[in-house]
Amino acid sequence: EPEVTQTPSHQVTQMGQEVILRCVPISNHLYFYWYRQILGQKVEFLVSFYNNEISEKSEIFDDQFSVERPDGSNFTLKIRSTKLEDSAMYFCASSKPGTVNNEQFFGPGTRLTVL
């Protein structure tokens, strides 16, 4: 069964460094998403992406963040200058509007630790 994959599973970085989190969505899906979950807190929406542009973004998704679909299979989240409070689990998801009403399928997540 097709699934969303994410790499790396765990990323440790120093405050102020740039990180890129990678996702491979399900191949025939058209919508892509990033979420984050700070330990012990809710899953929070960051951004949705469709047709090579941002469709929606939350207040959290400021200029520090960017997303890109650099090729036909990868979807990336870049955090430009990491802060301690960026430590969280980051989930990628994908969906295909028009089938089963846009059911979202999630990857296993990347745990980001900022020191």
Add this chain to the structure above:
Amino acid sequence: KQEVTQIPAALSVPEGENLVLNCSFTDSAIYNLQWFRQDPGKGLTSLLLIQSSQREQTSGRLNASLDKSSGRSTLYIAASQPGDSATYLCAVTRGTGGFKTIFGAGTRLFVKA
């Protein structure tokens, strides 16, 4: 601004019991509502999705209902098993403009053998 609330926050039941998890949302202009399961330290597994025009969906021992006008959804789990122990998340997606999904804080379920 959409807010999603889940009650109870935690629930402990003996094996075999039927149970109901509740989700409420403040803005009824939704595209769909999705229930997920999250095991500790893991990703999210989709359980059921209800379209905004539907009233309920069933999958095995799970049944989810949606009352959009009152802003409520319930997840019914029949004959609970220890393997059902997990956190259950309710997520509401808005469809005006792009898709934006808001999650509740979840109900942590423990089923005792």
